[in-house]
Amino acid sequence: MNLSCQSCGAQLVVADTLRTATCPYCAAPSVVERPPSPDRPAPTFALGFVQTPQRARELARENLLRRSFWAPSSVRNASVEELKGIYVPAWLYSALAESDFSASIGENYTETETYTTTENGKTVTKTRQVTRTEWRSLHGRHAEYVPDVLVTASSGLPNEELEHIEPFDLRALRRYDDAIISGWISEEPSLPQAQCLEQARAEVMAQLRQRLASFMPGDSHRELQYSTQFHQEALVVCLLPVWVLALRHDPQSPPLRFLVNGQTGKVYGRVPVSWIKVLIAVLLALLVLGGLYLLLSSR
Ligand SMILES: [Zn+2]
Structure with missing residues (x-):
């Protein structure tokens, strides 16, 4: 069955038995059924889940929810049963990058x-x-084949969050087959391909800056500038295994999202600070200090 989240735009594909009323990415209760979308690019590759549901829940509980003493109790005690395994669509990009550079x-x-x-x-x-x-001054040309840049193709999972649970071991990539995703939630690419291509090129440009800087001769350099042309670009969709726990702990703020890399077990999530807890701790500390002061000054 095909579902669409009216809140974050995720385009989910789930088995009838996994029918869900809330979005696994953003916990919004605005998931509606949608017709199949035959024009979306089909996945070429997929990476299988390695972490079991039990292990993923343990990782989420111990390394994300319980990690911060200052988190609101509602977050620390949130149920990890809601952790969902999703095959998240991503673009796998590679290209030959040719850069003209100049530097002092x-x-x-x-x-x-x-x-x-x-x-x-x-x-x-x-x-x-x-x-x-x-x-x-030095001018030159640098050519390099850049393989395996991953950028999200999901409107439910921003690229910045995906980067936090990278890297994936792409040696385990398999040709996509419907059997891989059966029994799981998966998503179709829901971000415009052109936007993802720009994102991938921007990532390569950032990598190139470091690479060019590292092989500059001399004792130091400054004013490094470069312009890059991309050739032989390849862009294919692959599905990545990710455990996602979405929580709406406060109706006023955006949902909290905790991620576990379904292959490596790397975790990511921002835990909010409970200002009430901080305030109580500060007041307690002041009370203790005040008590000590009274005790010492009364002698
Ligand atoms: Zn959503």
Whole structure:
């Protein structure tokens, strides 16, 4: 059966037995049935779940919910039974990136400098070693094949959150087959492909900055600039195994989302701070300090 979340836009595919009234990504009670969407790109690859439901719940409970003493009790004691295994769609991108770059390269050298100073009221001349930098400009071209950049294709799971549970071990990728997702919730790509392509290129550009910086010659460099052309771009959909726990602990704020990488067990989630707990702790501390003060000053 095909479901659509009116709140976050996730396009879910679930078995009839897994029919759900709330969105597994955002916990919104606005999930409606939708017709199948034949025009969405079909997955090429999938990564299977390795973490069992029991293990995923343990990881979520111990490493996310209970981790923060300052979290509201409603979050610390939230039920991990609601953790759902989802095959999240992502784009797997690879390309040949050709960059023209320029930079100023600094070469250090030492020089002996003569200077005058005052010692015991007399002016004396002395020498010292100083390090100077000579700058020269460098232009060049760098070509590199960049494989395996993952960006989310799900409107329910932002890329920034997916990055927190990466990396996935892509050596375990398998050709997609309907049997892989049977019994699981899966999602069809719900973000525009053009937007995902831009995201993937931006990730490559950020990687290239580090790579170019690391192989600049000389002792230092500055004004590194580069423009990159992408060739032989490949973009395929793959399904990633992710355990998701979505909580609406406060109607006023966006839902909380806790993630467990279904392959590696890496966890991610932002735990909110309960200001009431903090306030009570501060008041208690002040009381103790005040009591000590009274005790000491009455002697
Ligand atoms: Zn949703």
